[in-house]
Amino acid sequence: MTQAANTLQFYNTETKRKEPFTSIEPGHVRMYTCGPTVYDFAHIGNYRAYVFEDVLRRYLHYRGYRVTQVMNLTDVEDKIIRRAQEKGITIFEHTVPFIEAFFEDLDTLNIEQAEHYPRATDYIPQMLEIIRTLREKDYTYERDGSIYYRIAKFQSYGRLSGIRPDEVKSGARIDSDEYEKDDARDFVLWKGRKENEHFWESEFGPGRPGWHIECSAMSKEFLGDHFDIHTGGEDNIFPHHENEIAQSEAASGVKFVNYWLHCRHLLVDGEKMAKSKGNFFTLRDLIQRGHHPSAIRYFLVASHYRSPLNLSEEALKASHAAWTRIMDFHTRIVEIIQRKVDAPRVEALDAEWKKFVTQFETHMDDDLDTPRALASLFDFIKESNKILDANPIAQSQAKQLLDTLKRVDTVIGVIKEEEALLDEEIEQLIQLRQDARKQKKFALADKIRDELANQGIILEDTRDGVRWKRR
RNA sequence: GGCGGCGUAGCCAAGUGGUAAGGCAGAGGACUGCAAAUCCUUUAUGCGCCGGUUCAAAUCCGGCCGCCGCCUCCA
Numbered sequence: 007m008t009q010a011a012n013t014l015q016f017y018n019t020e021t022k023r024k025e026p027f028t029s030i031e032p033g034h035v036r037m038y039t040c041g042p043t044v045y046d047f048a049h050i051g052n053y054r055a056y057v058f059e060d061v062l063r064r065y066l067h068y069r070g071y072r073v074t075q076v077m078n079l080t081d082v083e084d085k086i087i088r089r090a091q092e093k094g095i096t097i098f099e100h101t102v103p104f105i106e107a108f109f110e111d112l113d114t115l116n117i118e119q120a121e122h123y124p125r126a127t128d129y130i131p132q133m134l135e136i137i138r139t140l141r142e143k144d145y146t147y148e149r150d151g152s153i154y155y156r157i158a159k160f161q162s163y164g165r166l167s168g169i170r171p172d173e174v175k176s177g178a179r180i181d182s183d184e185y186e187k188d189d190a191r192d193f194v195l196w197k198g199r200k201e202n203e204h205f206w207e208s209e210f211g212p213g214r215p216g217w218h219i220e221c222s223a224m225s226k227e228f229l230g231d232h233f234d235i236h237t238g239g240e241d242n243i244f245p246h247h248e249n250e251i252a253q254s255e256a257a258s259g260v261k262f263v264n265y266w267l268h269c270r271h272l273l274v275d276g277e278k279m280a281k282s283k284g285n286f287f288t289l290r291d292l293i294q295r296g297h298h299p300s301a302i303r304y305f306l307v308a309s310h311y312r313s314p315l316n317l318s319e320e321a322l323k324a325s326h327a328a329w330t331r332i333m334d335f336h337t338r339i340v341e342i343i344q345r346k347v348d349a350p351r352v353e354a355l356d357a358e359w360k361k362f363v364t365q366f367e368t369h370m371d372d373d374l375d376t377p378r379a380l381a382s383l384f385d386f387i388k389e390s391n392k393i394l395d396a397n398p399i400a401q402s403q404a405k406q407l408l409d410t411l412k413r414v415d416t417v418i419g420v421i422k423e424e425e426a427l428l429d430e431e432i433e434q435l436i437q438l439r440q441d442a443r444k445q446k447k448f449a450l451a452d453k454i455r456d457e458l459a460n461q462g463i464i465l466e467d468t469r470d471g472v473r474w475k476r477r
Numbered sequence: 478g479g480c481g482g483c484g485u486a487g488c489c490a491a492g493u494g495g496u497a498a499g500g501c502a503g504a505g506g507a508c509u510g511c512a513a514a515u516c517c518u519u520u521a522u523g524c525g526c527c528g529g530u531u532c533a534a535a536u537c538c539g540g541c542c543g544c545c546g547c548c549u550c551c552a
Contacts, residue, residue, distance in 0.1 A: 022481095040552070048552085055552040083550070168480060169548065193549060217550040239552025240482090246550075270482080271546065278545075308500080309490070313483085314545070320488055324501040328489090331500080334514065377491055381499035388499095391515055448510055455512080466513045473514080 014069060014371045016235075017312060019243060019266040020166050024373055027265065029234050034072045036229040037063070038263075039120065040221065040238035040246070041077040044104040045085040047288040050302075050317060051272040051279050053115060055239045057303060058269040058311040058374075060117040062237065064417045065370050075120035076228045078221060079105055081127050082214055087203055097204050098127075111289045114299045115306075116419045124224045126215065130206050132223040133215045137195045139257040147188060151198025151211050157191050160252045166266060167244035193249050195219050218249040222257070225250075231258035237267045269311040275318055292322070298477065300333075300420045301326035307376050307418055328384075329420055335387045336411060336421055337475065338394065342404040345470065349398040355390060356403075359410045362386035366414055376418075383414065432463060436472055439465075 014027045029035045039059040042048045048056075059077075066073050081101040090100040105125075112119070137153055140146050145160070146153050157163050196219075199205040199212040206214060225233065231254065238247060247266065254262040271278065274285040292302055305325035309315040365382035369375040390407070393399075399407075415421040439454040455465050458474075466473040 042552080043550085052552050058552090080550090085550090167547080191549080237552095241547065241551055244480095244547060244549085249549085269552070271552070273545070276544075278551095305489090313490085316489080318488080320501085324489055327502085328500050338514085375491090378498080381491065384499055388516090392517095395516060443510080446510075452511070464513070467509075468514075475514095 015373060016265050016267055017373045019268050022168075025265070029071065030232065030264065033070070034074070035066050035235060036074045036233040037076070037235035037237065038221065038225040038229060038233065039075060039077045039236075040242055041079050041123070042108055043080040043083050043085070044101045044108060045083065045089055046104060047107055047290060048111060049279060050274075050287045050289055050292060051239075053111065053289055054272045054306050054311075054315060055237075055269050056112065056117055057115060057306040059237050060115075060419070061307060061311075061374060061376065061417060062235070062267065063118060063120075064419065065374060068370075068413070068417050073121075074229065076122045076124065076225060077120045078224050079108070079123055079125045080217075080220065081105070081125045082204065083217065090204075091202060114289060114293070115303050116299070118419075122228050124228070126220040126224070129220065129223050129227060130208075130215065132227050133219045134196075134208050134210070136219060136223055136226070136253060136257045137210065140195065140253065143256060145256045146195060148210070149188075151213065152194055153196040153210050154188070154192045155195050155249070155252060155256075156188065157193070157252065158189060160256055162255075163252055164248065166251055167248050169244050169248070193218065193245065195253070218246055218253060221246070221250050222254040226254065226258070231262070232260050233263060235265045235267060236263040237269070240268045240270055243268055267311075270314050273314060273316045276316055287317070297322050298326060298329070300422055301329050304329040304418075304420050307420070308380055310373075310375060310377055312373075328380075331387065332383070332420060333422070333475070335391065336408075337473065338391075339404050339408045339411065341470070341473070342394070342399050343401050343408060346401050347398050349400040349403075351403055352393060352397045352399060355393050355397075355399070355407070358386060358389045358393065359407060363410060363414075370417065380418070383418075432458065432461070436465065436474065440472065 015024045016027055017024050040055075042052055056077075059075075063073050063075055079101075082097055086097050086100060090097045093100065137146065140155065141153070145156055147156060148154070194216040196208065196210045197213050197216060199214070204214065205212045225236070236247065236250075243266075251262050273279070274287065277285060279286050289302070293299065301322060302325070305317070305322055306315070308325060308328070362382055362385070365385075366379050369379040369382060372378075412421070435454055435458060439451045442448070442451040442454065458465060462477050464475050464477065466475075
């Protein structure tokens, strides 16, 4: 691990403070990241959370930690059951295509694979095990075939969200649809079977799991009773995560999670995304509108995860431009390497990238401060371009520059190596244009350039020949 | 009603007591056959509003206005 003057720290929702990070097991971080409920395509707001978690994971790797990440797939829940019923299919037939789509989307956004993606329905026995333990410890009671958790018995209930149990508004949102409970604030662990609903047999009778229990069961399964980091969107703080703590700690008797990290919601044009408002976008919608995946990822990475982020057409365009600037710089360095020039080492350049790496790490260490980390990247690009304009650069030095950029991009994840070569027809057009230029037939040359532009190929005439890029 | 967060240039977004980062867009210039890329210059006498503390406030305190989130299954 690199030595840095400062230490990695995260803002912990539970303590409302930034705290230095220490893993339970040296060199190994175990984290649980709340994943999607797969009743439909995930929307762009969901992906803010997953990209944030990806950056967290990537930076922990950058810092030399081994990471074990679990992301649950919630594949049984009210909406899933309702939609499956409407279509006359099983819940599994309904969720599997959306699970596949979810993984495609993760790939589109260059999100690294977690170590485990457990599906709730595969861990029913583990959930029942926890409920059994809770019952033995007298944290539960039964009503009409459902098992409830008795909040009043858990002393520190509310410590994550800051919501005291007696402040929870009773009435309006707790409607007659709910089963009879001793206390309106209690939550369900096991829901008694309703007609036509998918159910599992259990010692508590036929039914299905409550929402919160799956995360307690699956985190325990893969990470143990006590692990390092648990993340999710801000909406999860209450009641979901609060209830997870209550369940897990009551059952295990030990502390559940050391660091709780939550990201803010994404807004669209200043408002909460809602299908009724017509401002609801899936990742696929944005791609279809012509937004480049890397530009979308850049947009999500460029703001701090605890700050509000407002999606708009203009903001996405700006992100695309900023991303292009990074890519152009990358291309420039790759070309220098390909040219194999022999030149004296430019020490000013070494100084720039060393300064940059230090700044980048300092900012990322500070609760993943990506806005400032990227600002230092742009400073670095500007200063490097200046030096590159004025000096020939040796291949060996350019390689170091590229390594630096790539290493930083193991965290940011927006640099795309050129995937495809140009097809021959385009190569020929570029050559044709070069010939025309030599003969000073500029009208023809410009016409070819325009044609290529229409096909998404942008040409740049440089001192060292023609450079092309897509889009 | 309770709890929490936010309000900085046309847009995105840093800055949490010392005199306004960075990106995009705009303007002028260098380079170019013209462009593009790159570089240079330029763009907030002011950080929602009104008071207060201080030698000094976007930053602290009080009040007000506006926006957002959570308050039982929504990242």
